[in-house]
Amino acid sequence: MAEDLEGDFNYDDQYSERFHEKAFDAFICPLTKQIMQDPVIIESGCTFEREAITKWFRECVDSGKKPICPLTQKELHSTDLNPSIALQNAIEEWTRRNEAVELNRASTSLTPGGLDREILWALGYIVHFCRKNDANKNAVRDLGFIPMITEKLKNSSRTVRSKALETLRVIAEDNDENKEAVGAEDSIRTIIKFLSQEPSQDRELAVSLLYELSKSEILCEKIGSVYGAILILVGMASSKSENISTVEKILDNLEKSEENIKQMAENGRLQPLLTLLLEGSPERQLSMGSYLGELVLANDVKLFVAQTVGSSLVNVMKSGSIQAKEAALKALNQISSNEASAKVLIEAGILPPLVKDLFTAGIKQLPMRLKEVAASILVNLVSSGADFVVIPLDDNNQTLVSDETVHNLLHLIRNTGPAIECKLLQVLVELTGSPHLVTDIVTAVKSSGATISLIQFIEAYQKDIRAASLKLLRNISPYMGNELADALRGSPGHLGSLVKVISESDTIFEEQAAAAALLADLPNRDTGLTRQLLEKGAFRIAASKVVSIRNGETRINRYTDPFFEGLVVVLSRVTYALQDEPRCVALAREYNVAALFTDLLQMNGHDKVQIVAASALQNLSQESRRLTRIIKPPPPPGLFKRCCMKPPLLDEICPLHKGICSVRENFCLLEGKAVEKLVSCLEHRNEKLVEASLGALCTILNDGVDIAEGVLALCQAEGIRPVLDILIENRTELLQQRAVWAVERILRIDEIAKEVAGDPTVASALVEAFRNADFVTRQIAERALKHTEKLPNFSDTLQKIG
Known part of the structure; x- marks a missing residue:
């Protein structure tokens, strides 16, 4: 049925001529042919509608004629209009009788169960009735029509719903x-539902009605209290909908309510809140500032807020009351968490008052809850990457990285609660994370004697404090390795706590990665510390976890690589104490670390792991000769024994070490198939990896082993040419030293020496080393040149090696 009702209805025309009681002819204006509302009598004695006869007289004058009566056509000497009060009273009484009948019918039509056509007639009549005068609007309210009409907003006919929206708007106007x-009961919620529809006549009418209702301050709060209302309106405003101008007016009206302003801010419409923050009363500024601190803002919004009210918030923080400072600090904490907005706040001068508030003690100090917020802001600011070396905090040009400031931070860390401790540790973490600033912080830490205090936080009960202290210690450990080693060696409990951190979970967290990196940065030749780590089980844990990660048994996340690298370095520490600590030899054998480091050489893309693995293999290989089981020839047996004795198996004898070798027992590179893998690293672009790999290969050419067999092993691994290339390229001083040393050993083999003698580039590289290298390398280069007969053997002391 609704489809049959679609279309436009001219209700004013429909009802202007519809009466239950016939009108007298005197009620009709001769000009308009309509019932008069304001009848007046002119000089001729005829009665007309005031507006109509006034227009008639004006047209007469405009046409250059004298005024005449429209009915008698007689010229008039006067255009005076005299109200016909008696006639007007009669018309009004007649109108009231007819309206009463029509209103009664409308009321009947709007009762539940009425036909849609009757409902539409009733709504149209009420619109017509209300447009006559304001008193009629009051009558509609007094007669109880408004609840009946709002109920029609739920009608199944779209035409009825649309007409109900229009009728309510007319009733509510002015x-x-x-x-x-209209806004009573649950009608606001029903009207809001129309806004969520696709663009339609219903939505347009609902917007118009809502605009009328929003003019009431009482209803503003009610509109805002409907769940999702402001979100929908803000969305319509930002999406440039067809009703955008009216929607904007609604939102402007809703700003009368402080709660609505907060909701708008929460949904991305921040300007009203910021305007109050800048121009509102002190109470409203405080309220808006506090709420701004509670909002979760997108980064671009944070930047906009910082640019708009950042300076004002900083000023409040400087000189406001405690309540105002609290609101400002909370807001600044929110917007400073974005790098760009943090830099805007720094330019606005936030650092000096912020640091002052943190360090001020006594009766003028901030409450601890606000110092915690200030510390959070400082964390955000130092994360921005600004150049804090050039940002003064006072007239003495102290900066955030000056010794005095860092000393104050360290003092505050030691003498405050856990929440602020954690934040200030994070400040130092951020500062030491910058290569540009870390040396200043390290200098201040050393001069303050705070190393022990920082290490003590490793055992803090709060996980966040432990993690922050570990990250800080990890950042400064490359610059304070010896100091940290001394402190940890003197405090076995803290060292044990570090070891416990790396062993705690199968899932890798940032705290574990920081602990592993810290242990990795400690001096690896500190035998005393190595012994303590042995006793704490650090190397067993490191070996097990390295194998687990390498075998894919551990879940990978963003902390896996730094954790793994740290563990590999920690494990390599064992190889630096093989001579002094038998337990290190036993552990290396138990976990077959030579084979493990050989395997790690193949971790392409993990340069640090490969470098550490090559260095560890160098240390292990240097001990191979000492740990080789040498087979002594037995005394000559008797005739019977010579006949019955089994001949020795030559295959069991290592050609390099002349004994029984294995990769597990004496870390032999030949047995572990490590030579080929080390040779493959010689062509790497990372010079540190090439240096480490060449250093490991040099151990098979050392005195005490069969050099010829070492050269043969190198040759079989196709390593001669890469070593010569390293010599020729002369990339670093250490590479030149090691290459010259290795080439001299290789050239002791006549066949190779003869072949190399024909390569002028090798000779040139050796001559370059002979002329410009350090004293020891020049001597070795001289010997190498003599092997190729490029220099005469004046001393005649070199022995020929066949």
Whole structure:
């Protein structure tokens, strides 16, 4: 049925001529042919509608004629208009009788169960009735029509719903009491639902009605209290909908309510809140500042807020009351968490008052809850990457990285609660994370004697404090390795806590990665510390976890690589104490670390792991000769024994070490198939990896082993040419030293020496080393040149090696 009702209805025309009681002819204006509202008598004695006869006289004058009566056509000497009060009273009484009948019918039509056509007639009549005068709007309210009409907003016919929306808008126009009546009960929620529809006539009418209702301050709060109302309106405003101008007016009206302003800010419409923050009363500024601190803002919004009210918030923080400072600090904490907005706040001068508030003690100090917020802001600011070396904090040009400031931070860390401790440790973490600033912080830490205090936080109960202290210690450990080693060696409990951290969970967290990196940065030749780590089980844990990660048995996350690298370095520490600590030899054998480090050489893309593995293999290989089981020839047996004795198996004898070798027992590179893998690293672009790999290969050419067999092993691994290339390229001083040393050993083999003698680039590289290298390398280069007969053997002391 609804489809049959679609279309436009001219209700004013429909109802202007519809009466239950016939009108007298005297009620009709001769000009308009309509019932008069304001009848007046002119000089001729005829009665007309005031507006109509006034227009008639004006047209006469405009046409250059004298005024005449429209009915008698007689010229008039006067255009005076005299109200016909008696006639007007009669018309009004007649109108009231007819309206009463029509209103009664409308009321009947709007009762539940009425036909849609009757409902539409009733709504149309009420619109017509209300447009006559304001008093009629009051009558509609008093007669109880408003609840009946709002009920029609739920009608199944779209035409009825649309007409109900239009009728309510007409009723509410310029009538505050009617607005409140329309907004009673749950009608606001029903009207809001129309806004969520696709663009349609219903939505357009709902927007118009809501605009009328929003003019009431009482209803503003009610509109805002409907769940999702402001979100929908803000969305419509930002999406440039067809009703955008009206929607904007609604939102402007809703700003009368402070709660609505907060909701708008929460949904991305921040300007009203910021305007109050800048221009509102002190109470409203405080309220808006506090709420701004509670909002979760996107980064671009944070930047906008910082640019708009950042300076004002900083000023409040400087000189406001405690309540105002609290609101400002909370807001600044929110917007400073974005790098760009943090830099805007730094330019606005936030650092000096912020640091002052943190360090001020006594009766003028901030409450601890606000110092915690200030510390959070400082964390955000130092994360921005600003150049804090050039940002003064006072007239003495102290900066955030000056010794005095860092000393104050360290003092505050030691003498405050856990929450602020954690934040200030994070400040130092951020500062030491910058290569540009870390040396200043390290200098201040050393001069303050705070190393022990920082290490003590490793055992803090709060996980966040432990993690922050570990990250800080990890950042400064490359610059304070010896100091940290001394402190940890003197405090076995803290060292044990570090070991416990790396062993705690199968899942790798940032705290574990920091602990592993810290242990990795400690001096690896500190035998005393190595012994303590042995006793704490650090190397067993490191070996097990390295194998687990390498075998894919551990879940990978962003902390896996730094954790793994740290563990590999920690494990390599064992190889630096093989001579002094038998337990290190036993552990290396138990976990077959030579084979493990050989395997790690193949971790392409993990340069640090490969470098550490090559260095560890160098240390292990240097001990191979000492740990080789040498087979002594037995005394000559008797005739019977010579006949019965089994001949020795030559395959069991290592050609390099002339004994029984294995990769597990004496870390032999030949047995572990490590030579080929080390040779493959010689062509790497990372010079540190090439240096480490060449250093490991040099151990098979050392005195005490069969050099010829070492050269043969190198040759079989196709390593001669890469070593010569390293010599020729002369990339670093250490590479030149090691290459010259290795080449001299290789050239002791006549066949190779003869072949190399024909390569002028090798000879040139050796001559370059002979002329410009350090004293020891020049001597070795001289010997190498003599092997190729490029220099005469004046001393005649070299022995020929066949």
